[in-house]
Amino acid sequence: MSIGDHINFFLIGLFLCCVTNSAANPIESKKNDTADIKIASIPKDSQISTNPVLHSDTAAKIRGLIKSSREANLSTIFMAKITQIAFKEGEQFKKGEKLIQFDCNRQIAQLKAAEAEVLSKRMVFESNEGLSKFDAVGLLELEVSKVQLEKSLAELNIIKAGNQQCQFRAPWNGRVAEVKANAHEVVEPGREIMRIIADETLEIEMIVPSNWLQWIKTEIVIPIIIDETGKKYLAEISRIGAHVDPVSQTIRIFAHFKDDTKDVLAGMSGTVYFILPVEH
Numbered sequence: 001m002s003i004g005d006h007i008n009f010f011l012i013g014l015f016l017c018c019v020t021n022s023a024a025n026p027i028e029s030k031k032n033d034t035a036d037i038k039i040a041s042i043p044k045d046s047q048i049s050t051n052p053v054l055h056s057d058t059a060a061k062i063r064g065l066i067k068s069s070r071e072a073n074l075s076t077i078f079m080a081k082i083t084q085i086a087f088k089e090g091e092q093f094k095k096g097e098k099l100i101q102f103d104c105n106r107q108i109a110q111l112k113a114a115e116a117e118v119l120s121k122r123m124v125f126e127s128n129e130g131l132s133k134f135d136a137v138g139l140l141e142l143e144v145s146k147v148q149l150e151k152s153l154a155e156l157n158i159i160k161a162g163n164q165q166c167q168f169r170a171p172w173n174g175r176v177a178e179v180k181a182n183a184h185e186v187v188e189p190g191r192e193i194m195r196i197i198a199d200e201t202l203e204i205e206m207i208v209p210s211n212w213l214q215w216i217k218t219e220i221v222i223p224i225i226i227d228e229t230g231k232k233y234l235a236e237i238s239r240i241g242a243h244v245d246p247v248s249q250t251i252r253i254f255a256h257f258k259d260d261t262k263d264v265l266a267g268m269s270g271t272v273y274f275i276l277p278v279e280h
Contacts, residue, residue, distance in 0.1 A: 058275075058276055059273040059274055059275050059276060060273070060274045060276055061271050061272070061273060062206050062207075062208055062271070062272045062273075062274060063206070063207075063269060063270075063271065063272070064204040064205065064206045064224055064255075064269060064270055064271070064272040065204070065205045065206075065267075065269050066202055066203075066204060066205075066226070066264060066265070066266055066267060066268040066269065066270070067202070067203055067204075067205050067266055067267075068174075068197035068198050068199060068201065068202060068203075068266045069198065069201040069202070069203050070172060070174075070197070070198035070201060071177070071195065071196065071197040071198065072171065072195070072196050073192050073194075073195050074099065074100060074168050074192070074193050074194045074195070074196065075187075075189075075190055075191055075192050075193055076102065076165055076187060076189060076190075076191070076193070077162070077165055077189055077190075078107075078162060078165065078189055079186065079187070079188050079189060080102040080103060080104065080165075080166075080186070080187060081102065081103040081184065081185070081186045081187075082100065082101070082102060082103075082181060082182070082183050082184065082185050082186075082187060082193070083101045083102060083103045083183060083184070084098075084100070084101040084183055085099075085100055085179060085181070085182070085183050085193075085194070086098050086099055086100070086101070087099060087176045087179075088176065088179065089176050089177070089178055089179050090175065090176060091175065091176050092173075092174070092175045092199070093170045093173070093174060093175070093176070093196075094170065094173055095170050095171065095172050095173050096169055096170060097169065097170045098167055098168070098169055098170075099167075099168045099169065099170055099176075099194060099196070100167060100168040100193060100194060101166070101167045102165070102166050102167065104163060104166035107159065107162060107163050107166060108163070110159050111156075111159050111160065111163055114152070114155055114156040114159050115156060117152045117155070117156075118149070118152045118153055118156050120152075121145070121148050121149040121151075121152045122149055124145045124148070124149075125142075125145040125146050125148070125149045128141060128142045128145045129142060168194075170196070172198050173198065173200050174196050174197055174198040174199055174200070175196070175197055175199045176194060176195075176196055177195045177196060177197045177266070178194065178195040179193070179194050180192050180193055180194065180195075181193045181194075197266055199265070199266065201256075202256075202257060202261055202264060202266060203238070203254050203255065203256050203257075204224060204235055204254065204255045204256075204257070204270075204272065205252060205253075205254055206252070206253050206254070206255070206272055207248075207250045207251070207252055207253075208250060208251060208253055208274075209249060209250055209251075210244045210245075210249045210250055210251045211249070212251075212274075213240070213244075213251065214277075215277045216237070216240065216253065216274075217237070217240075218236075218237050218238060218239070218240065219236060219237065220236070220237045221234055221235070221236050221258070222234070222235055222236070222237065222255060222272055222273060222274060223235070223272070223273050224255075224270045224271065224272045224273075225270050225271050226264060226268050226269070226270040227268065227269055227270050227271075228265075228268045228269075229263055229264065229268070231263070233257055233258075233259040233261065233264070234257070234258045234259050235255040235256060235257050235258060235259075235272075236255055236256060236258055237253060237254070237255045238254055238255055238256045239253065239254040240253050240254075241253060241254075255272075
């Protein structure tokens with residue numbers, strides 16, 4: 001056999017070896033081609049869920065955004081002067097505490113006038129009702145007095161509903177995220193005055209590949225390392241989105257913290273580790 005034949009046999013053997021190694025691990029090659037997912041070793045102290053289906057030696061790293069599960073933008077439905085803003089940006093409040101107080105002297109006067117009008121219409125109706133038993137008043141006059149009473153009651157209820165906007169009280173425990181007005185300012189209807197969030201119910205929002213729906217489920221425990229604090233926290237998947245983005249082929253999932261999160265604020269972000277399912 002010539003030297004050229006030996007070289008040809010060597011090149012053919014090298015080519016077959018490369019093809020065999022590539023075919024032996026097609027899943028890993030596919031994962032490494034995924035732009036939005038990074039493969040990394042699982043942190044040793046992660047305490048990730050021991051689900052028997054998920055016991056691989058690697059984990060996918062997904063970015064997670066910390067959000068409040070409840071927030072509200074406070075604004076008035078009428079033009080009013082602010083007399084007090086009880087909390088500053090960043091301060092915490094309890095459910096039922098007064099957040100904003102308006103000058104409602106005009107609305108209070110309107111309420112008193114409406115209550116007097118209702119009392120007057122009620123007296124007329126009750127008088128006509130009593131007289132009608134003796135045929136001392138016509139049926140039409142009785143019905144008109146009844147309608148007038150109902151109209152005045154409706155107007156009173158409208159004013160009462162408006163007066164409920166004279167102050168805002170906290171609907172739940174939370175924190176002031178932003179204040180966009182000051183005391184003694186006159187604000188127009190619809191202008192945002194304060195934004196509040198419920199910081200006791202923070203959750204993690206993540207975007208993951210839609211094919212994860214084959215194995216991902218609620219109650220799986222996952223670790224997250226928050227960028228801003230540098231600490232690791234445990235979370236549990238609580239909700240899976242109801243819509244798959246057909247373009248990116250992703251879906252949103254949500255998790256709630258299992259650990260104390262007093263040092264975690266809405267808007268922070270971090271890295272979440274997911275154990276990859278074992279491929280068969």
